[in-house]
Amino acid sequence: AQSVAQPEDQVNVAEGNPLTVKCTYSVSGNPYLFWYVQYPNRGLQFLLKYITGDNLVKGSYGFEAEFNKSQTSFHLKKPSALVSDSALYFCAVRDMSGGGSYIPTFGRGTSLIVHP
Amino acid sequence: NAGVTQTPKFRVLKTGQSMTLLCAQDMNHEYMYWYRQDPGMGLRLIHYSVGEGTTAKGEVPDGYNVSRLKKQNFLLGLESAAPSQTSVYFCASSIRNEQFFGPGTRLTVL
Numbered sequence: 001a002q003s004v005a006q007p008e009d010q011v012n013v014a015e016g017n018p019l020t021v022k023c024t025y026s027v028s029g030n031p032y033l034f035w036y037v038q039y040p041n042r043g044l045q046f047l048l049k050y051i052t053g054d055n056l057v058k059g060s061y062g063f064e065a066e067f068n069k070s071q072t073s074f075h076l077k078k079p080s081a082l083v084s085d086s087a088l089y090f091c092a093v094r095d096m097s098g099g100g101s102y103i104p105t106f107g108r109g110t111s112l113i114v115h116p
Numbered sequence: 117n118a119g120v121t122q123t124p125k126f127r128v129l130k131t132g133q134s135m136t137l138l139c140a141q142d143m144n145h146e147y148m149y150w151y152r153q154d155p156g157m158g159l160r161l162i163h164y165s166v167g168e169g170t171t172a173k174g175e176v177p178d179g180y181n182v183s184r185l186k187k188q189n190f191l192l193g194l195e196s197a198a199p200s201q202t203s204v205y206f207c208a209s210s211i212r213n214e215q216f217f218g219p220g221t222r223l224t225v226l
Binding site: 009032034036041042043044045046049051090094102103104106107108109 | 120147149156157158159161164166174206208210212213214215216217218219220
C-alpha cells in the first residue's frame with residue numbers, strides 16, 4: 001500500500017523568506033514522488049518529481065524538493081517566496097513496485113500563503 | 117496542442133438527474149483518470165483507465181460510471197445525481213509518471 005501525508009493544512013510565509021511545505025510518504029518498495037501546484041480555479045500543474053539519483057530535485061518556478069529516504073520525506077522548498085507562489089500544493093507518491101500500475105496517491109494539499 | 121480539456125466547465129443538476137462529463141486529451145496518453153476534489157479531502161480517485169476499452173475503480177467509484185471507447189476520450193457518467201456528488205471534478209492523463217490535468221468541472225447538485 002502507498003500513502004502520503006501533508007501535515008500542515010496551511011503554511012504562512014513572508015515574501016522574500018524561505019518556504020518549506022512538508023510531505024511524508026509510505027510505500028512498500030521504492031518511491032516515485034511528485035509535487036503539483038494548483039492555482040485558484042485551475043487544474044493541478046506538475047512542479048517536479050523524484051525518480052532516482054540526486055536527492056535534491058529542482059523543478060519549475062524556482063522550487064526544489066529534498067528526498068530523504070531515512071525520514072521518508074519529500075519536502076518542497078524555495079529560497080525566497082513570492083506572493084505569486086500563493087496556491088495549493090499537493091504531494092503525490094507512487095510505489096515503484098506497483099506491478100505496472102501507474103496510479104499515484106495524493107496528499108490532502110497544503111495551502112501556501114505568502115504575505116507581502 | 118490543447119492538452120487535457122473538460123466539458124462542461126460548470127453544471128447545476130437537480131437530484132436524480134443524469135449527466136456525462138467529457139474529458140479529451142491530444143497527447144496520445146494511455147492512462148486517464150477522473151478525480152473529485154472536495155475541501156479538506158484533497159484529490160480522490162473515482163475511476164481510471166489504463167488504455168482504450170479498459171476501466172477500473174478507484175477510491176470512490178460509487179454512483180459513477182465511466183467509458184473509454186476511444187483512446188483520447190474518457191467519459192464520466194452520473195446516472196442519478198445526489199447532493200453528495202457536488203464537487204469539482206478533474207480529469208488527468210499520463211504516460212507513466214507525471215500527470216496532466218484538465219481545468220476542472222464544477223458540479224452542483226441541488
